[in-house]
Amino acid sequence: MTELVKRQLELLNAREYRKLRHPPELDPDTVVQQWDKHTLEGEAARFAYACTCEKEAVFHGEDLFGFNRYCSGALPNKGRFGNVVIDYETVLAKGLCGILDDINARRATADEEAQCYYDAVETCYKACFGLVEMYKKAATVQGNTRLAQALAQVPRHGARSYYEALVMLRFLSYVLRINRCVHLPLGRFDLYMRPYYERSVAEGMTESEGLELTELFFIAMNFDSDLYIGIQKGDNGQSLVLGGCDREGNEVFGPLSEICLQASEELVLIDPKVNLRVNKSTPLPLYERGTRLTKQGLGFPQYSNDDIAIPFLISLGYDPADARNYAMAACWEFISSGNGADTPNKTTMLFPLVVERVTREALPTAKTFEEFLEAVGVALDRECDRLMEECNKHPATTPVPLLSSFISPTIEQGRDITRGGGKYHNYGLHGAGISTAADALAAIREGVFERKDFTARELLAALDADFVGYEDMRKTLLSYPKMGNNDDRADLLGCFLMDRYASYLNGKPNHIGGVFRAGTGSAMTYITSAAKIGATADGRRAGTPFASSYSPSPDARLKGPLSNIQSFTKFDLTRICNGGPFTIEIHDTVFRNDEGERKVAQLIKAYIDLGGHQIQINAINRDRLLDAQAHPENYPNLIVRVWGWSGYFTELDTVYQNHIIKRMEFTV
Amino acid sequence: MTGRIFSIEEFATFDGPGIRMTVFFKGCPLRCSWCHNPESQQMGVEYVRSPNGCLGCGRCLQAAKTAEDGTKHLTAASVEACPRFLVRRCGEDYSTDALCDRILANASILTSTGGGVTFSGGEPLLQAAFLFSCLEVLRGRVHTAIQTCGYADAETFAGVLERCDYVLYDLKLMSPDQHREFCHADNAKILQNYRTLAASGKPFVTRVPLIPGVTDTVENLTAMAAFVREQGVDYVELLPYNRMAGSKYAGLLRPFAPGFDENRPVELHTGIFEKYGIRAKKM
Known part of the structure; x- marks a missing residue:
């Protein structure tokens, strides 16, 4: 890091300029x-x-x-x-x-x-x-x-x-x-910037000058990032993609990609949030390179699997060249670069809501678990119908001529992207609380139908009471199989939910000439929508959070990461790839030497090789987070990964802080 | 056949090559004063409380029992009493098949990373028959390692060398007196088994916990370097004492009295090993 970069970084981190x-x-x-x-x-x-x-x-x-x-x-x-x-x-x-x-x-x-x-x-x-x-x-x-x-x-x-x-x-x-x-987002930075970088290098720019410029640019991206917020500070969409293949299928990762990773590692800033595109042939050293950023506590890179995302996009009608040229939207939505007018986060399928409703309506009269499960399947279809109708009622209406003019081929078309301009007009749906819903189904099968630990009516009474007075039943419910433990009794129910949802939704036309796409993301709904959903049969109390995106429920006691990654790669994820990462937390002591780093890299590679679509990793020290809650003034620059972006821990609402802390609770 | 296990970790990063599952056997013949897994020492089932998320409500203590020697212990009732499910039973009996199935469910990932399973503890050799039965089932299907303090009969030790692929061997104190003082056992068997291991041709790594003022002294490490070198070994791993080590004692309602100054920085002394032509890596 040069002296100039150091000075600019200090200026940024002091935050005094904001007062001006x-x-x-x-x-x-x-x-x-x-x-x-x-x-x-x-x-x-x-x-x-x-x-x-x-x-x-x-x-x-x-x-x-x-x-x-x-x-x-x-x-x-x-x-x-x-x-x-x-x-x-x-x-x-x-x-x-x-x-x-x-x-x-x-x-x-x-x-x-x-x-x-x-x-x-x-x-x-x-x-x-x-x-x-x-x-x-x-x-x-x-x-x-x-x-x-x-x-x-x-x-x-x-x-x-x-x-x-x-x-x-x-x-x-x-x-x-x-x-x-x-x-x-910034899209495929190392692809479209490469010609300019190479030209400057040919004209005499040294590698260290290239690094300095990149670092100053990254710092500049952070000056006003507190003003561009989504639901929480840090959720500003300034993501950047490195690596993967180009439109023709050639590998993109090169010297400029390397410089971006080095800049991120040295600066330790929340922006730009790095996404690394990988595939089955990506060599371990690239994962190790990425892990060095994770070790810094950045919460990125987030890894996206070309082997899964590209077939998904092609199956929904994207040209193969566009599918190969995908980038991430703000968090993790897979979208086409430069010519898409997709809305990949149109609304959310709340799986636990559907399961909870059917539990009330159909469980008391269901004679077999299969009968009950089919009722859940039908309810999912109807919920898809309702959500699609809702989406179609609310197309984007405020035109965006400035933005549109930067999207191809709107100039040739003469149309704003909200008026038909651009090549793709698909709507993506998130899919939140998959693990909670699967666990609830597993608990109903175990408790009501197989072991007969209690009746449907007893279960409903416990849910109505939010388990108050039913603490023993709650413990029993929590002891049943959970998605994330490589146990088919829960995992295959998760697969059932995803299969039903994806089969019904994918490719259905929307009202603006595009189709619907199914995904596994939650965005903020794992907190905000979960707050409105009553107790669920997996033992989750009313109002408490689901997992962020595609991960085990926060209430599930887990065997460990190996079982976990196997659970979450059982479903064919090429069918449900709107976006929504598998998230794991790793205690930061694992990173204390190069051996630990390499093994984290191997774990990520294992998830990708098993057919995982997307993964983000938080290196966390629970004690430090608790101390940061108590003394935020000491931790102005402590970074954590939230649902699909990295933010400053002390700037998050407590509910998001607590969710991250809770995920670490069962580790001793 | 069954064995008593107190924990199974799926992503062990410091217990041998590649990604490993580590199976922690309950029971240990030593009582090292710095032990960071106090729940590993006794063969009997115990109950331990995780501090993370503890409300301090005291319900687990109300359900605790007092033993004849006056010590307090959490109980099965403490597990039920904790509103946050933070008390867990420590010590589960697994059949050979149940344990091996659990390991083999992850075999392909373990193998793809050049890893496998490590049997640790406690001291796995204390349940040698069970250990052997597992190693026999797993032979050729997943890489196996044992992590041992080496305190075992020569016959048992030879038996495990025949059955496992890799050994992580701890050396702590060279002086028999000090070993008795801090580990509550003599070290003659440990040194003898180490000689056997070094002569066996079995791949292994030597690990030395560096305890401030106890094992990290010039005297101890010089004697150790000379001994290790004598056996033809040219690489050791040094594990500096972690001040978090005492954190689990409270969860067992036991006092932590390590008998040395925890706050004294560890002396790395890699130079001593280098002098004997041994590469020493800090873990």
Whole structure:
């Protein structure tokens, strides 16, 4: 790490610069009222207004990039599109003027809607150029000639060097977030940046200069990440993908990927959140490389398995080249890079809710477990119907011309991505609480039908009472087979639920020309929706959390990681790959030497080789987390993985903190 | 045949090559004052409380019993009493088949990482017949290792060498007096079995716990290096004392009185080994 990087990192971690921000802008929706909220020109005008609120260029320390927020106040995602990967390749090569040239070439033959779209894009770009001018002037005044020179080229024209390309990325992130399109990931950084990196290397940039630039860029991505939040701080969607194959199937991982990993390892910051694409042939050393980041406590890399994700995407109609070119959305949703207008997190199938309902309605009269299970299956179908109808009622309505213009082929189409622009328009559903639901079914089979430890009515009475007065029954329920212990009695019920859900949902058409996709993610619902669901037959108390995404229930006592990874690879995950990782916690003492590191890497590789789709690992020291709860002032930079992103532990709501602590409870 | 096991770990990272399952046998002939698995020492079933998440409500203590010697012990009733399920029974009897099935369920992953199963303890050789029966079932199906303090009859030790693939062998104190003082047993058998092991051609690793002021002295490590070298060994692993070691005693309602200053930093003294041409790696 160079002295310059050290100084910038110190400045960032001290967080003092945040105090210099100015009062937040007024909500553009209320200020700019002369257009309907859902028109292209209205949206462009709102963006132009938001740009005027950024009154001055802001540089932090010896900033090489600029494009930091002038205004304070977090920017919520007000229903605007996110979770898409923009076509960095094209934007970096053409620049905004290149896109305007494309627009002008199509004006003559464009229909009315296309003209409207093009007008809106032009309005947005004009506002962008105003900001660029402001930064260029300020950089010149401050003697920051490097940035001033770069801004004479980008973003108007294509980037010519690694540095210019990085400046372009900063610019894109800044303007899109001002436009309230949050949860915009960086996509396949080592793929689309490679030509610029190589060009700079050919022109004399050394590897250490490349590393320094990358580190400064990563730091710059963190300056305002507290303003771009989802449900919790840290949930800002600034993810980045490394490795995997390109559109033709060639391996991407190379020197630039290596530099990104090194930068992450040295900086220990929550952004960008690294995703590593792997497959059955990925050699162990790459996993070991990734594990060194995990050891830092970053909660990433998250690993995604090409062998599972690509066939899933192809099965849903993605072109094989696009499927191979997938990237992650904000957390873990598998989406096509550069041309997708998918909404991969449209809604959530809450498995425990369905099982709980059927338990009440059908269990008392069911003569056999099979009869009961079939009732669960039918209820899942109906719930899929209900969820799909719900999704179809609420397509994205607020247009996003600025964002759309960076997605292909919307310029050729002349359509905003909320109006049919882009190549894919699929809806993804999360699938939350799979393990809780499977455990509940296993408990019903064991307790009511096989061992007959109690009757259906007794069980329902206990659930109604939230186990108060039924503590013994709860202990019995908790002692039954649990998903995660490589026990078919629970695992195959999990498979049943996933099979039913995926078979019914996958490929069903939505109302915007796309299809539905089934996934295993929970997003925040493992806390927020679980809070509203009553006691479940696995012994879970009312309102308490499920597992995050695709993992054993927090109430399950587990045999260990080997049984665990076998349980969670029994189902053919190529059928349920909207996204949603298997998550394991490993005590940080395991990482105390290179041998422990290698074995963690072997465990991750084993999960991938068994057909796992996605895995994230938390290196945790429970005592440290408890101490951080008691003395947050001592741990401003303690990082943990939450449901699909890394955040600062002390900035999380207590309920999320406690969930992570609880997952460590059964380890002695 | 059955054996008494107090824990099975599925992702043991410091008990031999590759990813390993470690099966902890209950019962040990030694009583090392620094033992970090106090629940491993006695053959009898015990109940132990995990501190993580303990509310301090005291219900487990109300269900505890007092032994003839005046010591308090948690009981099966303590397991029932704990509202957070943090008291667990320590000591389960497994049949050879049940234990081997449990291991073999993970065999393909273990094997793919160059790992296997390690029988540890406690002292696995204290339940030699059961250990042998397991090793025979597992032979050729998964890599087997034993982690031993070496305190066993020559015949038993020869028996295990015939049946397992790998040995992790602990050497603690070279002085018989000190060994008796801190481990409550003589070390003659241990040194003799070590000679047998080194001569056997069986792959093994020597592990030395570094206990501050006890085993990490220049005197002890010099004697050990000379002894190890004499047997033709050129590599040892050093395991520095971890101050967390005493944490489990409270869970057994036992006092932790290690008899040395826990806070004194461990002396690594790798130079002593190097002088004898032995590579010493800190674990």
